[in-house]
Amino acid sequence: MRFSVLGPLRVETGGRTVPLGGPRQRAVLAALLTAPDEPVSRARIMDLVWDDPTPSAGVNLRGYVSKLRAALHDPADPEPRIVWDQGLRLRVAPGELDVWEFDLHAAAAQRARDEGRLADAAEAYRAALALVRAEPFQDVEGSSRFEEVRTPLRERRDLAFERYVAAGLDLGRHADLVGELRTWHARQPLWEHLAAQLMLALFRSGRRSEALAVFQETSETLMDELGTGPDRELRLMHRRILADDPGLQPAARARLAPVPRQLPAASAHFTGRATELDALDGLLADGGEAVAVLSGPGGIGKTALALHWAHRVAAKFPDGQIHLDLRGFDPAAAPMDPGEALHAVLDALGVPAGHLPEGADARSALLRSTLADKRVLMVLDNARDAAQVRPLLPGTAGGLVLVTSRDRLSALTAAGARPLRLAVLGTADAERFMRRRLRDRRAAAEPEALGQIIASCAGLPLALAVAAARAVNDPAFPLAALAEELRPAERRLDALADPDGSTDLRTVFACSYRDLTPAAARLFRLLSVHPGPTFALAGAAAVAAAPARETRLLLTELTRANLLNESGPGRFGFHDLTRAYAAELASAERRGAVRRLLDECLHTAHAANLLLDPHRDPLDLVPALDGTAPAAFADAAEAMAWFHTESAVLTAAVGLAAEHGYDRHCWQLAWTLRDYLDRGRRHEQAAVFGVAIEAARRLGDVRAQVKTGRLLAEALSCLDRGDEAAAILDRTQALCRERGDLLEQGHTWYVHARLLHRQGRFAEAVGSDLRALDLYHRVGHQVGKANALNAIGWNHTLAGDHAQAIGYCEEALALMRTTGDRHGQAATLDSLGHALRGLGRHDEAVAHFHASLDLYRDLGNRHEEASTVLKLADAHAEHGDRAAARRTWERGLAILDELHHPDAQAVRAKLAAFDG
Numbered sequence: 001m002r003f004s005v006l007g008p009l010r011v012e013t014g015g016r017t018v019p020l021g022g023p024r025q026r027a028v029l030a031a032l033l034t035a036p037d038e039p040v041s042r043a044r045i046m047d048l049v050w051d052d053p054t055p056s057a058g059v060n061l062r063g064y065v066s067k068l069r070a071a072l073h074d075p076a077d078p079e080p081r082i083v084w085d086q087g088l089r090l091r092v093a094p095g096e097l098d099v100w101e102f103d104l105h106a107a108a109a110q111r112a113r114d115e116g117r118l119a120d121a122a123e124a125y126r127a128a129l130a131l132v133r134a135e136p137f138q139d140v141e142g143s144s145r146f147e148e149v150r151t152p153l154r155e156r157r158d159l160a161f162e163r164y165v166a167a168g169l170d171l172g173r174h175a176d177l178v179g180e181l182r183t184w185h186a187r188q189p190l191w192e193h194l195a196a197q198l199m200l201a202l203f204r205s206g207r208r209s210e211a212l213a214v215f216q217e218t219s220e221t222l223m224d225e226l227g228t229g230p231d232r233e234l235r236l237m238h239r240r241i242l243a244d245d246p247g248l249q250p251a252a253r254a255r256l257a258p259v260p261r262q263l264p265a266a267s268a269h270f271t272g273r274a275t276e277l278d279a280l281d282g283l284l285a286d287g288g289e290a291v292a293v294l295s296g297p298g299g300i301g302k303t304a305l306a307l308h309w310a311h312r313v314a315a316k317f318p319d320g321q322i323h324l325d326l327r328g329f330d331p332a333a334a335p336m337d338p339g340e341a342l343h344a345v346l347d348a349l350g351v352p353a354g355h356l357p358e359g360a361d362a363r364s365a366l367l368r369s370t371l372a373d374k375r376v377l378m379v380l381d382n383a384r385d386a387a388q389v390r391p392l393l394p395g396t397a398g399g400l401v402l403v404t405s406r407d408r409l410s411a412l413t414a415a416g417a418r419p420l421r422l423a424v425l426g427t428a429d430a431e432r433f434m435r436r437r438l439r440d441r442r443a444a445a446e447p448e449a450l451g452q453i454i455a456s457c458a459g460l461p462l463a464l465a466v467a468a469a470r471a472v473n474d475p476a477f478p479l480a481a482l483a484e485e486l487r488p489a490e491r492r493l494d495a496l497a498d499p500d501g502s503t504d505l506r507t508v509f510a511c512s513y514r515d516l517t518p519a520a521a522r523l524f525r526l527l528s529v530h531p532g533p534t535f536a537l538a539g540a541a542a543v544a545a546a547p548a549r550e551t552r553l554l555l556t557e558l559t560r561a562n563l564l565n566e567s568g569p570g571r572f573g574f575h576d577l578t579r580a581y582a583a584e585l586a587s588a589e590r591r592g593a594v595r596r597l598l599d600e601c602l603h604t605a606h607a608a609n610l611l612l613d614p615h616r617d618p619l620d621l622v623p624a625l626d627g628t629a630p631a632a633f634a635d636a637a638e639a640m641a642w643f644h645t646e647s648a649v650l651t652a653a654v655g656l657a658a659e660h661g662y663d664r665h666c667w668q669l670a671w672t673l674r675d676y677l678d679r680g681r682r683h684e685q686a687a688v689f690g691v692a693i694e695a696a697r698r699l700g701d702v703r704a705q706v707k708t709g710r711l712l713a714e715a716l717s718c719l720d721r722g723d724e725a726a727a728i729l730d731r732t733q734a735l736c737r738e739r740g741d742l743l744e745q746g747h748t749w750y751v752h753a754r755l756l757h758r759q760g761r762f763a764e765a766v767g768s769d770l771r772a773l774d775l776y777h778r779v780g781h782q783v784g785k786a787n788a789l790n791a792i793g794w795n796h797t798l799a800g801d802h803a804q805a806i807g808y809c810e811e812a813l814a815l816m817r818t819t820g821d822r823h824g825q826a827a828t829l830d831s832l833g834h835a836l837r838g839l840g841r842h843d844e845a846v847a848h849f850h851a852s853l854d855l856y857r858d859l860g861n862r863h864e865e866a867s868t869v870l871k872l873a874d875a876h877a878e879h880g881d882r883a884a885a886r887r888t889w890e891r892g893l894a895i896l897d898e899l900h901h902p903d904a905q906a907v908r909a910k911l912a913a914f915d916g
Helices: 023-033 042-049 057-071 098-114 118-130 144-170 174-187 192-204 208-226 232-242 274-286 302-316 338-348 360-371 386-392 410-414 427-438 447-457 461-473 479-486 489-495 505-513 518-529 537-544 548-560 576-585 590-612 636-659 663-672 682-699 702-718 722-739 742-758 762-779 782-798 802-819 822-838 842-859 862-878 882-898 904-915
Strands: 002-004 010-013 082-084 088-090 291-295 321-325 377-383 400-405 418-421 565-568 571-573
Touching (some): 002 098, 023 042, 023 057, 023 088, 023 144, 042 057, 042 144, 057 082, 098 144, 118 144, 144 174, 174 192, 192 232, 208 232, 274 291, 291 302, 291 410, 302 321, 338 360, 360 386, 386 400, 386 410, 447 461, 447 479, 461 479, 479 489, 489 576, 505 576, 518 548, 518 576, 537 548, 548 571, 590 636, 590 663, 636 663, 636 682, 663 702, 682 702, 702 722, 702 742, 722 742, 742 762, 782 802, 782 822, 802 822, 842 862
Parallel strands (some): 377 400
Antiparallel strands (some): 002 010, 565 571
């Protein structure tokens, strides 16, 4: 069977043409032929066939595929031509596709050209061009995006013709080429290089006036079509013909030097990087930038991406492709000297060794002269710094230099280079890479183990490659065994170790680490103790015990070396495997760094918490080491914003403190988080306070056990784990009685009342609150008295005794105004609003709800604001004001959605029922 796409789409078998059906069916076959013998996804086919697919397009596609299978059926071959293989794949064997044959001829021509066999090159190019019948896929009526398929085929065709003509001109066949050049020029009048070749062929054939006429016609066409004049090449050809330049005659031309084709083989398993490839393609489209810098940490896949893309666009650089490993971070060799690098590049470009000047500056100037007007792609791999690269850069546009480095090479970016920083692979691309690499049933049979391996490698391509190699080398081993070996973070680098230094992760990381200044290396090690996924400057300064300004400079050094990443302005983080490497290096320094970090977290969080609730009982904090500089906050809003930013760090720091034996830091830090976590983060509360109470028990500190026990019981009661909460409160109350601590007994009865309240046992809750009130009164704790009074009133109104509730709440409100407890005032105004609503005093209830909302908004407490808004909406609904009720419910729903609160769905249901 023979497939032809370099012209109208045609399929032949046994001397007959295969009928391919209507336009859409032919377009489906064409889409499959864009990737012959490779899977093409249904989405890609739809994209190439339909501009705006109708709902029935998917069904139609299945029908077209079925008909094509029948049309292409070979009775001698039991397997259909179109098979499902992670997509639809059209089976095409070698020799069955004209494009493949074209490429074989073009490659043979290129080899002959590189070896100076111009006659052989010309014949091979002629054989390739003989396969071109017209425009590629000429009669295919696909979507507008199908033009993306035709364009590279046209470019391959045009490049082959350009080189065919160049070889013919060098062979002195100018007269024979004139007719073919005129035909192509008539078809592509804006192709200036082709016009220059036609002018040269005419001039050599003694037809000078015709050559000058081609220049005039082309200039006019360019002005009419594009509004611009001819390019430098065409203008230079015109001047040389006017001057009868003898250098244009074939006898005066020097023998062609071999064209360098130095690109190493690209990875057969390259996956993903669509965004980065698009950005690199944009360099060619822009046409102005001659230098691009691919940067990223070791193992991120910079070289793999550079070589994959370089092979993909090599045809656009007919004067050669040069690859040079600058050894900037080589574990076994020193970085390449610029003079040595210049020698290597000039040698690749055919400059004889005897013509090389002494000194890097003179060689750099010679390189710029040699590259002028040439289209050469240079891949400068593994650069150490900008100084190593700068002498190798061309002086003019036309060619392109692609540099890879672990350093960001900011000096090159400042000079106009296009920066492109590589991130880790996403989960989907990482999985695709592993499945391609494994090619056995284990990936499908053990999806959970495969996911665990991918997670352990954290998207680092080198780690994925090493893990895949281990799995491939041991095909009888289950993936679960490898996943289990990779699971512990502290042993992950052992599981990914390799005797080859180029693929061993420790060695790769060490090559970056060894170039750090001593201070930056120390900070790198110490930051491994930081528990958060990201951290701010203050956290880094704390672990280093260094001033913020000095620490900022060191963080800049680490991010430039790609050992840290700056995930957002002023937020820094590790890759998981880089953190593991840093932790190994920091074993002897970790404890002091942990202490300094915990001091900074605890004292800053305590200051922030007191702004959220200035009426909490005082806490005797662990003294901070000298040099600790906790942050200061202007107000509660700024403190809350800090909690939002640092919450993941703070909750992780509670566990870090317990892990390293800093139990006082552990329970006190948990204590400071109560007010922040109390705003809907119940599961985190339970986890944090569970760790805290264990720390208090290890210390044997009864007072700490009492405080953390109450916090844990409160969190568990909010999670409907009332029995566990009650048991903890009973133990806590017993400890309070043993110590004779009346205040702590009062606090414990208050939390006990809240537990009963959540269970709907309002009368019993009043009893516990009254016991708390008595104890608060005995010790003179005014804030506690006010909270207990409000709680008694709130439970009375929920039990239906609204009149009695109002008395307690009004007494609570007066006391809270005396103490200045604004949170308590907001809660009590809410309680009064609810009680007044129960008595049918609508206007007073609404006024109290609005007063509560004003305070909650001012305090930034969105959770309680939402709760009060919904009570206000219910009051409007009961009063018959449907419009106000709907507006207020919608307002509450907006807040709940903002908080991702589970109650949002119930409010939506209420609104739907209200409208119904």
